[in-house]
Amino acid sequence: MRSQVVMMRWFVVRGVAPGAGWGFVIVGFLAPLLLWCAVSYVPWLWHPDILVESPGGSQTFAAGMRVPVAAFAAENAALAAAGSAPATGQAVNPVFLPAPHAVAVAFVTAFTTPPRRTGDPWLHESLLHSCALIAQGFGLAILVGVPLGILCGAYAGMSRLIEPFTDFLRYLPAPAFGALAVAIFGISDGPKISIIVLATVLPTILVIANTTRSLDKALIDAAATLGASNRQVLLRVVLPGIAPAVWNDLRILLGAAWTTLIVAELIGQMSGISFFINQQGKYRNYDFVFVGIIAIGLVGLLTDQILAAIGRLLFPWKRTS
Amino acid sequence: MRSEPPFDPIARAARIAARPVVLEARGLGKTYPGAKGRVPALSGIDLAIRRREFVTVVGPSGSGKSTLARILAGLDEHDSGEVLVDGHPVRGPGRDRGMVFQAYSLFPWLTVMGNVMTGPRFAGNGRDAARSIALQYLELVGLEHLADRWPHQLSGGQRQRVAIARALANEPRVLLMDEPFGALDPHTRATLQGNLIDLWFNIPITIIFITHDLDEAVLLADRIVVLGGPDADHAGGWLRETITVPLPVPRTPDVVLSPEFRAVRERLDSLIHPAEPPRPRERIPVYRLAAAGDDVR
């Protein structure tokens, strides 16, 4: 009976217990990591390739080659029939899935040893460049999108004027404007920033307009009966009323900005973290490719948590009980 | 010791009638868009509320009480007639008509003090001036010790007292209240009724108070406005009757025992719950009785 009661609590929608602590957060990160470890270190789970150690009598194999298990077995059978020495090797995963320890080592290497080709940027330089692009692109989008969104949410006329057309534009994939952006802004950062702006400003307008509309009308009524002018309603009621929700909207939209960034950086002269990842891919350094991808995730997670903490400081009236 | 002269309700009614009209509705009507054209919610409302009067509005659900309050406050448009404050027609909301809503509607991003300061601030007062005005009204509702709390840290009764202080801090000509105590438990409600009577007695305010609690309507009112719901002759809410309560003010809860109170209360009952032909009582199926199980004798 008791355990049944405990079980039931798991299904209480928005209930308090259990799983509110850090335990689940840790499990949430650990579980995929463990899965990755298992696939990497337990041979019979996947390991579809053989890394050839010595070719034996084989003419086609060479030490260090990766061949599919079936091809390896067929070759060895042929070698046995011909009476030659068999090839030897170890079961491994494909080259594009490096093991966790290899990625960890690469992570350290990326920060400690200079890039292979002189002139190539370090990992942190690539990341910083990407962050700068995001800051400029998304910053501009906020500057334009948030005020427009609030106006759309506050005034039906503005909403009619702006939102349907925005909704149309939003469906045109921003990267498709790449060639145009290069023609206008050259090949360095200009076109990349403009693509990020284009891709994030439209959803920002629509999301902020919706957030503005969802402000409790009763608060606006209350302000009106307290003698607020239209301007005062907008500045002293609507703005503070929607601020926490807008803050959260922007946190989510920042994620979308990163998604666009990866495509935007391929436009014109490739740069930033996309360049780093692409370059490493060309060298077939997949451990470094993983480092690049994980680094983006870590930067995103970190900024989001910092923004969440700032939000809690800015809006103390949101749950202090 | 001088004995009090006996209360003369007719003389009091005459004294009230001699006061100037603060808020007036003339032939007020309102329709809402419905499935088949516009549906009237309220029609032909004529009201004249005099200075310092306490008027309660009662009526069956859907008779247009909230609609009337929102029109008088200027929050909703009306489509016929007019609303006058001190003889001047008004359109739209203004600081001359304060309003208290059932759902409190405090600004969650402002502290209790900040909420009560909003009216004076909107009117252009500086921070310090607004704060000292707000403090007076917080003291009036006895909540100065909660000045720094956030609204979500207050009980329902406390929130409503803050909302009342906030509306009063603007010194409106009329205070409109739409079922302000409707969500409170009976004890808190009785306390707030007492507070409101004291407030009204001590500061120069005119109150229009909507309620569905008939005892409350009689206890608080100089005059009770009874709205009728839609019936054979009326498509929407209409002004059914106005009753003057023949009891001295300020009142204490024990007036409910007086014959005058009972008489008014019974009149209201007959207006709002007209004797319906008794409907055959629904019989509860036996299997459900059996399932209920427990013996409550």
Ligand SMILES: Nc1ncnc2c1ncn2[C@@H]1O[C@H](COP(=O)(O)OP(=O)(O)OP(=O)(O)O)[C@@H](O)[C@H]1O
């Ligand atoms: N926004 C609206 N659109 C259409 N009809 C409405 C709207 N608001 C109210 N009504 C209708 O107007 C009539 C009066 O509504 P109102 O809310 O004023 O009643 P009320 O007397 O305050 O009722 P209650 O005691 O339940 O609060 C009702 O028939 C209601 O259905």
Ligand SMILES: [Mg+2]
């Ligand atoms: Mg109502």
